Amino acid sequence: MHVCTIIAKNYVAAARVLAESFHAHNPGGTCSVLVIDGHVDAAAEPFEVVTIPQLGIERFERMAALYTVLELATAVKPWLLRHLLAQNGTERVVYLDPDIQVFDSLQEVDELLREHHLVINPHLTEPMPRDSLRPSETDILIAGAYNLGFVGLAAGRETDEMLDWWSERLESDCVVAPERGLFVDQRWMDFAPGLVPDLFVLRDPGYNVAYWNLPTRRVRREGERYTANGSPLRFFHFSGYDPERPEELSRHQNRVRLSQEPALREICDAYRDALFAHGHAEASQWPYAYDRLANDFPMDKIARGVYRRALSAGQLRRGLFDARGSREFVAYLTAPADAGGDAGVNRYLHELWRSRPDLRDAFPNLDGPDGARYASWAAVSGRVEVPIAAQLLAGHADGLAGSAAGVNVVGYFKAVLGVGEHARQLVSALESQDIPVAPINLLAARARQDADGPKEQPPRYPVNLVCVNADVFADFANDVGADFFDGRHTIGYWAWEVNKLPERLVAAFDYVDEVWVGSRHTAEALMPASPVPVFRLPQPLSLPDVEPPSREQLELPDGRLFLFSFDYNSVFDRKNPLAVIAAFRRAFAPGGGASLVVKCISSEYHPQEHERLLEASSEHPDVHILDRYLSSAERDGLVAACDCYVSLHRAEGFGYTLAEAMWLRKPVIATGYSGNLDYMTPANSYLVDYQLVAVDEGRDPYPPDAEWAEPNIEGAAAAMREVFDRPEEARARGERAGQDIRRTHSPQAAGRVMAQRLQRIAAGYPLSRRTRLPSSFDxxxxxxxxEAGPSRRARSRLGGPxxxxxxxxxxxxxxxxxxxxxxxxxxxxxxxxxxxxxxxxxxxxxxxxxxxxxxxxxxxxxxxxxxxxxxxxxxxxxxxxEASRFLASFGLADQPPERAALALEDYPEAPERPWTPEWVEAHRAYVSRALDDPALLMRFKRAQPLPPGFGVGYDERVIEFPWTLTRDLSGRLLDAGSTLNHPHVLMRVRPRVDELHIVTLSPEDKAYPFLDVSYLFEDLRSLPVADSTYDCAVSISTLEHVGMDTTHFGLARESAADPDAELAGALHELRRVLKPGGALYITVPFGVEEDFGWMRQFSAEGLKRLVAAFGPATEVSETFYRYEPSGWQQCEAAEAAASRYRDHIADPEPAADRAVAARAVACVQLRK
Incomplete structure (x- = not known):
């Protein structure tokens, strides 16, 4: 029996599991794997490797440019099947998707193919539940009647004709386009019963068990085998399963819960273990070859759409994946579009606009006033939301290279120091954008000078980029002389670690026209003191692939290895190595299976600090001090050999060693403070809590009145134990770290940002305004x-006369x-x-x-x-x-800008039945009216009684929205939970704040980026946001859902084991991201404490716990509102304490008192 599958190389772990499981239950069978984007070593694999050239696809490169990885992998399927059937002796072949595991013999399929030319399997053999969960029967209709993760073919004329027909269609129309009735190769196979008379539909419930048919198939373990509806489980299809999220069956469904299906959970957990055992952690990070062009331009779905249109119009003919083709395609993308071209809309932006109904609604007339608005949206919001590559916003094809004539880069290129590596990486970043560079080397005191740096050149370009820190910049300027600065624009690339710059360093600004820094932390420290512009640019970083040396080579014991590296010249107390040792001692007893290596240099210049380090390390036998210089290869090898990198620094300007460890995909434990937060998040690293303390005297060069962090040793020890006890999770976090930092800080990513700034320098104003003044006379x-009089007379030639x-x-x-x-x-x-x-x-x-x-x-x-x-x-x-048209597009009444306050009685009751379209529209109008009524808002602001009959038949939003809008909303606002994301609310909130960021778990049905609203799809319990970012935050009817079952909301997340702990984590995060003095405004349902599974109601005690979880607050105020048959009314806490929540999920019928959901709500204001 012969089976086959198709993968991109990063899916090789799944192919290994498939092949081995097939061979285990089908001895003597063969398995072939087509790799569409690279090479794997067939000799090391449990399958035969097929390559694209073997298939003879004439227009494969064009298909690779047209299709995403999913589309391409399914498009080449008929070519692979034809190739295998053409081989001598192959009469029958079965295709299986790579995310399948075989559990029993497939001999029955082979027997069926002796009698039929085609064997296929339907998605459904029984009706699906109509429960509003995913997938629905409509979803299956869109995907196609048959699942093409399994298909069997037998050689013959009918098969050849079908494959010819199928491959002709898939060459250009194997797309995910449900709006066109297409879903990759599957929808085409709906024609199969008519095209192939000799067809067999395999309905056995043991085949192709997957998320779409599990609602009607019961999977059980019976002895040593599994069954589905009593039939032997032949193979399980793990479509949508993510081994990084083992609690979810599939990202495509929210109906089946693994916690309620023990056999399924057992199958999924075993599959996860098999994937990791077969190299998933490494292979899943391999890049897909056809996602980027030769010039590193990202080929996203929008760019592929432009390419498709260009092919149809005959405007592009050559391939895209060589240097010339890449260059020509980017030029084509950035050319003006037919619509909006005069306003800055290029072909890429036009294709993006065509693909998104929300953009078409927001900017309907690109040839009119909407063109410039849309281009502005793309440059400000779209570049992050989509995201849009910088080249596509710059307006020309070759990125921003060449916008400046070149750069003289000054740095310690030969020094084995962080500041030397900094300069070397800057050159790499600039060269990645084809910007000419003249490197100028400086000698660094107290440092080895054997690093591999660029060849030195004389300064000849109009821009100087000087990687010399502020404390020695004046000495550098005196050494090079005024000629170096004359007629040139000089940029200082500076590092600084603490939050304040000492007065003595301010003079360094006199020598520069602007300053570049590598982190927000440094920028915020320099800006208050700087008389010149300060720009934050991503610090470039790259490391070669490293083969970790053995522990024997490193002369270190086996077991888990933690690592920290530092230079004594970088201020011992700032690097804080003693805290790392203290945390390790607290986490691990001697001989506990873990070791800590502290690698250091320059101890000879700091003997007292070194003695302190040796004394601390002597108290634990598993702490090792490595005090010597290493070559770059040795240093990288040491990081590659460790299991976790630890830095309990008090402050970092950027944190090179942390970033390098992340680049090498190592989990990193670090103080959650300073420059490392530019690239570290709770999702990709382990951040340790801290307290800010004064630097104090004796920590030169830092001013004693500056602040830095004192990391929590207990928290660091707990993080070390977590890495030790859960190695798979730690490795997964390290993989995420490597992926994140390569995306944001690679030389290409950083170089693009630098090129943009250099372009502005070249185009915006003269390169230098520094000319020498004349000196006075002597x-x-x-x-x-x-006074000396005439000079001594010369000897006379005529003598005495x-x-x-x-x-x-x-x-x-x-x-x-x-x-x-x-x-x-x-x-x-x-x-x-x-x-x-x-x-x-x-x-x-x-x-x-x-x-x-x-x-x-x-x-x-x-x-x-x-x-x-x-x-x-x-x-x-x-x-x-166009205000009237704009407002009308939101369904808002076109009202005069000024009108009298509405009477307090002018609030009609709601329609009888909640949640109907009529009720929803009435609710929108009711809230809009309330938010525009100054007399009513004043009552909310002063916590005064509301008018009789207010809000009869409406939910708590008629209270929460007016209460929120009467708070002090200003500056940068965070909406934690996306409750403000309604146009009639946003239009009244957005003008009051500088920035509005909305955090929600998944994309909303509607978004409003053109109102400059930014969306972040993250969990409140782990916000990838720097400390002290927001002036205020709101959380409206959201915290009651934290840690609860979110299945009702279309998210397959079950209740946490300890929801209160999850809630405390969310409040801790909200406090962290607030600026000192910032306010958090919360509303939650209040009354009798109840747990409905999908949400909870807070009692007075529960509310106290919630407030306490926020932490110390300079201000706490609470206001309560209660629903009665006569409407909503302000009340005391005791009056609302007996209120019971109406569970409208369990009972959708209207309540007798017309309550919709909460019958009381607590409105809480907490100030940090």
């Missing part, structure tokens, strides 16, 4: 010359020469006065020039802002003219 030298004649003449001239000398002295005195005035004038002019430098830099930065503002003014004028 009055002292002139005065001494006058000539000397006598000269004396006579001089005697006659003496009155005149005396008078002349008096005049000369007076001139010298006058020149002295002039010189003093000129020196004062030159000093004043020098100060003015310095101020002009600063002003010029600010003007240059202001130019950029003015460009944006002028565009915004034009947009506002256009939007003002």
């Amino acid at each position: 009055v002292d030298r002139i005065s001494s010359r006058v 000539q000397r006598a004649a000269r004396k006579a003449v001089l005697r006659l001239m003496k009155p005149y020469t005396a008078h002349q000398q008096m005049i000369d002295r007076e001139l010298v005195r006058s020149m002295g006065t002039v010189d003093q005035k000129l020196s004062a004038l030159l000093s004043t002019l020098g100060d003015a020039r310095s101020k002009l430098d600063v002003l010029g830099a600010h003007v240059a930065a202001a130019d950029d802002r003015l460009d944006d503002l002028s565009g915004q003014v034009d947009e506002l004028r256009t939007e003002q003219r």
